[in-house]
Amino acid sequence: MKLPIWDLPTRLFHWLLVGLIAFSWWSAEYHYDDLHIWSGMAVLSLLIFRLLWGFFGSSTARFANFVRGPRAVFGYLRGQWRGLGHNPLGALSVIALLGLVSGQTVLGLIASDEDGLMQGPLVNLVSVGTSDAATELHEELFNVLLALIGLHVAAILYYRLRGSA
Amino acid sequence: MRIAVLTALASVSLVACGQNATSTNNEVAENSANSVEATESAATPAPAPATKEEAMKVMHERHEGMEQIGKSTKTIKRALDSSSPDMAEIQKAAATIAELAAKSPNWFPQGTGPELGKTGAKPEIWQNYPDFVAKDREFGRAAQTFDAVARSGDLSQIKAGFADLGKTCKACHDKYRSDMHH
DSSP: OOOOSSOHHHHHHHHHHHHHHHHHHHHHHTTOHHHHHHHHHHHHHHHHHHHHHHHHSOGGGOHHHHOOOHHHHHHHHTTOOOOSSSOHHHHHHHHHHHHHHHHHHHHHHTOBOTTSSSBOTTGGGSOHHHHHHHHHHHHHHHHHHHHHHHHHHHHHHHHHHHOOO | OHHHHHHHHHHHHHHHHHOOOOOOOTTSOOOOSSSSGGGTTOOSOOOOOSSHHHHHHHHHHHHHHHHHHHHHHHHHHHHHHSSSOOHHHHHHHHHHHHHHHHHGGGSOOTTOSTTTSSOSBOTHHHHTHHHHHHHHHHHHHHHHHHHHHHHHTOHHHHHHHHHHHHHHHHHHHHHHBOSOOO
16 A cells, blocks of 8 residues: 655645745735735645644654754665655655745845835734844745755756665 | 633634725816826827936936825825825825825836836836826825815725825836836
8 A cells, every 4th residue: 555655745845936036926926915925825825734734744844854964964875765745854844845945934024125115914023123134034045945945956867867775 | 821822713704804995986076187188199208317426316306205195195095094184184195195296207208117216117018108108197186186085184095095195106006017026
């Protein structure tokens, strides 16, 4: 019998996140301010779900079952890893991607355009200077996120071509 | 951990509810005497400044002016979001915007686009100049109206006027401002 390694909620999370990140980029690029903010809120909700699922979800979704220290990562690189789900190196990628997307949503909450016309819902909790800095970081981190997504896709292609064994 | 997560969830839903849409209200009369009538017939841009230095000077003034307008709208937004808006602060910022808006028709002569130097002004401004001027005129009108309602001190009218003003900023920026304007 074939059992899926990742459960449906985890897969839904993944593909909804893919869609929402693309939509977030599009809505920002084409100035649909309200849609961009709502998209960010949807991403934040997804992340909160994923955080919960990382503690209470199925075995391969739980952080405790796949996040490993450097020794396990190097061990994996030397071929000493047998298991199901995220390998120790892939776990780093998962954490980096989740962390970066979380950072983006939090920065977005306090970001503002230069006219104050498009603002995150929590912008008034911080000073104008902090908000400006967050906005700049929000824009720049998107490029880092794109690079990580590129790496993520490249790794998948590599494993596909090499064969997963 | 469970409590922390639930708190986060609760705060997110609160935030979601707090997002209120701004509505426009055009019942505010157009009662400005000194609006941008001077440019009424300007369907073609002013000729390019004689020297590069002069053109750069116009671009600089434009940049500073736009930045000042942006800072003023931010100030007003913050004041309006606060529980007790500082009326004097709003009035001062509204006057600044109105003053600069009246100058804005002079900020876009020929030859002050990205071909000359770093600017957020897109070449489309000069390609669709009549449309651009119409949008700038709308902005000027909204800025004068907003200045007038700010002086009246009526908070609901101020909010409506500010929403109207913001729309005129956005209408032009979405079309004629590039993202490389920092």
